[in-house]
Amino acid sequence: xxxxxxxxxCEADLPVMMQIYARxxxxxxxxxxxxxxxxxxxxxxxxxxxxxxEVHSYVCTLKxxxxxxxxxxxxxxxxxxxxxxxxxxxxxPSPYGVVHRLASDGSVKGIGQACLDWAYAQCGHLxxxxxxxxxxxxxxxxKCGFRHCGIIHVAQDNDPRLAFEKTAGWKG
Numbered sequence: 001x002x003x004x005x006x007x008x009x010c011e012a013d014l015p016v017m018m019q020i021y022a023r024x025x026x027x028x029x030x031x032x033x034x035x036x037x038x039x040x041x042x043x044x045x046x047x048x049x050x051x052x053x054e055v056h057s058y059v060c061t062l063k064x065x066x067x068x069x070x071x072x073x074x075x076x077x078x079x080x081x082x083x084x085x086x087x088x089x090x091x092x093p094s095p096y097g098v099v100h101r102l103a104s105d106g107s108v109k110g111i112g113q114a115c116l117d118w119a120y121a122q123c124g125h126l127x128x129x130x131x132x133x134x135x136x137x138x139x140x141x142x143k144c145g146f147r148h149c150g151i152i153h154v155a156q157d158n159d160p161r162l163a164f165e166k167t168a169g170w171k172g
Contacts, residue, residue, distance in 0.1 A: 004068075005060070005061045008057070008058055014045070014052065035131065035157070057071055060118075062108060068112070068115055070100070071099065071100040072098070073098055078097065085149060086150055088150025089149060090165055092165065097120075097125060098128065102137075125166070125167040129152050130161060131162075132159070132161075147165055
């Protein structure tokens, strides 16, 4: 089993992070999901630079090599677009963490799970969304114990997103 480390991203990580996101866009297109990030070239470099500056950007490393990247923020209301959910409801109204822009370089299995496990360990309550065509991410979320809660909408495009949640406070 690989031992991954998660740490805050820094400006020096930006080139490899942008390569990871480019690879993720290509992978999603190959998997039948060209619209989620591919249509807009998401995430753009200025967004990643801002995430790094605001200390919300993280990298996953293996033996000192950056192999994954993601955004993480926790608090009372870290994701405003999650305030309105359709065709369902969130399980837990308590403060939560949010993960966005999760991607790996595809070099080894387990990078996505390592990032999600780390984020969950930080707060014990996570919310995340993904495009309906992103089957690999949906499978990862279910594998990691997330439950589908409904549909949310993001500002980047008009496609709905499947909303997922994992919480220690769920009494289900």
